[in-house]
Amino acid sequence: MAEKTAIELRNITKTFGEVVANKDISLTVNRGEILSVLGENGSGKTTLMNILSGIYFPDHGQIFIDGEEVVIRSPKDAFKYKIGMIHQHFKLVDVFSATENIVLGLKEKGRYNIKDAAKRVKEISERYGFEIDPFKRIHEMSVSEKQTVEIIKVLYRGADILILDEPTAVLTPQETQKLFAVLRRMKEDGKAIIIITHKLHEVLSLSDRVAVLRKGEYVGTVITSQTNESSLTEMMVGAKISLNIERSEPVNTEDRLTVKNLNCVNREGVKILNDISFTARSGEILGIAGIAGSGQRELLESIAGLQKVDEGEILYNNPKTGLQDNLRDKTPMQIRELGVRLSFVPEDRLGMGLVGNMDIIDNMMLRSYKKGKSVFLERKAPKDLAEHIIADLEVVTPGATTPVRRLSGGNVQKVLVGREIAASPTVLMAAYPVRGLDINSSYTIYNLLNAQKKKGVAVIFVGEDLDVLIELCDRIMVIGSGSVTGIVDGKTATKEEIGLLMTKSVKSGRGEDAV
């Protein structure tokens, strides 16, 4: 095949403050091929693609399109070179209809006529087999509908270089297959396609070549047919590491938290949790697996008292008093006042677990500031705790008075987990605690969770990486579309088994918004 280079990136460097997001990256994409850009979270994939689509401007480096050097200063420039990007976080205007979003920013010839545009949208969607109502407003759409709008938007503009940023993260396997079929058709059309992902099987099944990034640096490009999962993993994480996470045998387990028939509905009136029942035991790690947005967040938030529950019970067996308390309809403050030592590491670290603009000491106080009768704050203990966590967990920071916003992702997470553990909980819930963390920080977190387990804490771990779940957890509960589809033993479970369970009950009630 006569390969024609569509894009060449040469020595691209981009820094944000002190963080080097991309360092000296060079890669090429040909026409009529699908290139996967593979890398862990935080390896700089998205930043690099944002540079290509004009969202960011590089500090150094050159971009060539069809052999010509170009400057992409804005998304408009990117369009000019027929580069279209489908972002991970959809860039759609909520109150606009699908068509309005699709034609947004276009300079078509002739008068603006939304009906004609809608007709063309319909044509495109029929050609590729999408189902979409051109006049439906975005805020009434499900996640996959929104993604469809994003893809049609790019097609409508006649882009011939497409960049997709983790497009499958929010899709069911069926939807993923559909998407891949579309992508292959585009490739046959001679388009250059870049897909960002960290899912190896997708890389292997879809792409022609794979470019690997690690910690903002370019590792290399390999031809997909000449590689395999383990060598890609090796490129991705560097030196070959065994995923040997220690797992001790649970001792003295007793039922700590029992959830019975939990049901809840989100603000839009969509049922998000459907009759969930399970028990978390002390001295054990309970994993929760599922496709993103299946209700994991709502489940943890309802236990933590942050989500309104419509039906069901959340029963806590207090080891001190031997009594059973119902946590349903209690606020976080009331739960604490009951003497329930419940710690929660939420998914949204800087938006919920910590306050970005406050320093580490003040963030330590979030959980404890109310202590004591005085109307004034007591900063001595939080200061000690902050210094203690910085030393013990090797948090890289200029000091305890640095705003946490300035720390890197892994260090932010250490601060958050450190604080939650410091409250010596009896139940510890962690949602995606290693997302975006480097390998070392991830292991620090696994060790912390294991240490808590040994202390007799009931740990609930929501994860996305099945390998980790299988190696770390004693039992794994799988949820799909807000229902429990199975609970398996971590020692005997296989990835295939869990994968099947994850997609099992997807038939009903899909269409909820993952917000």
Next chain:
Amino acid sequence: MMKQKEANPREPIFHIVKRDAIVWWKAWLIRAAAIVAALLVSAVLTVFLTGENPLDVFSSLIDGAIGTSRRFWFLIQNTAMLLCVALAVTPAFKMKFWNIGAEGQALIGGMATAACMIQLGDKLPYGVLLPLMFIASVLAGSIWALIPALFKAKWNTNETLFTLMMNYIAIQIVSFFASEWAVPKGSGKIGVINGDTQAGWLPVIGNQKYLLSVITVAVITVIMYIYLKYSKQGYEISVVGESQNTARYVGISVKKVIIRTMIISGAICGIAGFLLVAGADHTITRDTVAGRGFTAIMVSWLAKFNPLYMVLTSLLIVFLERGAVQISTSCGLNDSFSEIITGIIIFFIIGCEFFLNYSIKFRDKEADKQ
């Protein structure tokens, strides 16, 4: 691929990058430079309009602000009143509740004071009347601030627009009473209240009419500083302002904090109204607060919501105002000249914030050559 460098003329010359942090002295240098630049522009403008020697202009500026002991005390009193309103809006702003209704809250507080003075001035002994006036003002101000807070907490009603409307309702209420209780009837003005008995007038201490007001505001400043920085409630305000999600996560009731903070905000506005009416004007008109509710927002924001810095920012603004009034008198311009000067200064100071938060990076030509 041997493209020439100059084939690409559209390379941007510079782009803007967010700063992480700025050294404190640099920050102050930038601010000082902005003020100096603003003063220069104002001076050029003044010279252009009057043809006076710029040095004379500056000397009358200083003369106007602190030239005589009377002017000096006027400056101090004005600063104190502006500071008081600025202190009032600060907790709300820190919570990211855009309370631009301080004008109305202070005015309604002043109205309560005036009402007590008029209706009860000859009925109650001084020792009862004065505390009653104070309490009435605090209550009136709090209620005026509580109303938008309740709607914000319950239905997330836009507070900027709500508090803005409340200002004008307060103004009309004052106009109503000013006309109802006008002396003489039909003049639409209340005139000096209890001019003969001085009932309800704030006591004069140390031979200085304004001293008590100034001391009161100084005390509030210190209390507010401590409240925001060292109290649990102040901490809650910061958390709610930074992230409502985090507040919910740790179990802070956002609604409760919004309502409580707005009551405090309104109460201090009420005190400002009380001091204005009982301590300075001894009357009430729709202009009693004189736009301080709006200027206070700028004072608070320029000081980054720090009560101690606010002493400086309010002093700066009042100093310029008083000075500009003097310039206009001595140069035969009219009083509104001071508003123009104030506007220019504020434009410069808010403009310079940009250089504190962002830096401009020029494309490194040398490094690109290779």
Next chain:
Amino acid sequence: MIATFIHRAVMQGIPLLFGSTGEIITEKSGNLNLGIPGIMYVGGISGVIGAFLYEHNLAGDPNPFLIIAIPLLSSLLGSLVMGLIYCFLTVTLRANQNVTGLALTTFGVGIGNFFGGSLIKLVDTDMPSITLSKTSSYFSKTFPFADNLGWFGEIFLSYSFLAYSAIIIALLASYIIKNTRAGLNLRAVGENPATADAAGINVNRYKYFATCIGSMVAGLGGLYYVMDYACGIWSNDAFGDRGWLAIALVIFAVWRPNISIIGSILFGGLFIIHNYFENLGMSAQELFKMAPYIVTLIVLIIVSMRNKKENQPPESLGLSYFREER
């Protein structure tokens, strides 16, 4: 009598309509410009300065074109400069919009009263005002046959060209915002600038354009007030709080200029209705003047309670946009 009432309500409402249309255009781009009251003052005084210079250097009869064009252009220019100041600070320098807007109002009212006061001094009369009767006579010309058509003429035809342009501008703005590509892009900028940016729309340019055009439209409200409503008489502070009322009207109209037309007449009516009650004391009149604000509050509350997506303020209203923010 009803016809007279409506006529006067419209006269009162037109400055508000200019102001609110201008502010709606501005807010659609995500800029909450609280400087509108100041801008309307500047629009008024700039027109007055233009007219003053022309009238006082006039030998014979005025040229009918120039006597309209000069005040009109100077008014537009004055408000344009104000719009540019606001944009430079909030868009280019990303300053806080509330603070900038309030400072702009202080500044604008200052400019208005300062130049007003200076001109008054220059004419050297006993009255605290300037009268520009010649200019005003041109600005307040109505349809010549309006008087012969009874109530119909009074309600529909008895206004000057500026009044009709206010309505036309409002309708035009409604149409552009809703039905054109530029309007779509503008709404996107106000709702979600990051999305608009990613779609290749120059966010800053839209913000600048919308805010400056909005300022100029609002400034015309000031011009109309002096030249037509007030019969060419400028006196300091006479314009009063109409600028804030215009901002209130934006909420009342739920960000739609065409609703603003009805709203402005209603507000105008509420503003003067106290004159139509017999034996109303002076103090009760003051209470009546509260009505527009209370009505606005009620609308604001109802809109927030119903929480309908279509009726909310533009989502990014009041926020600065910086592409590389993260």
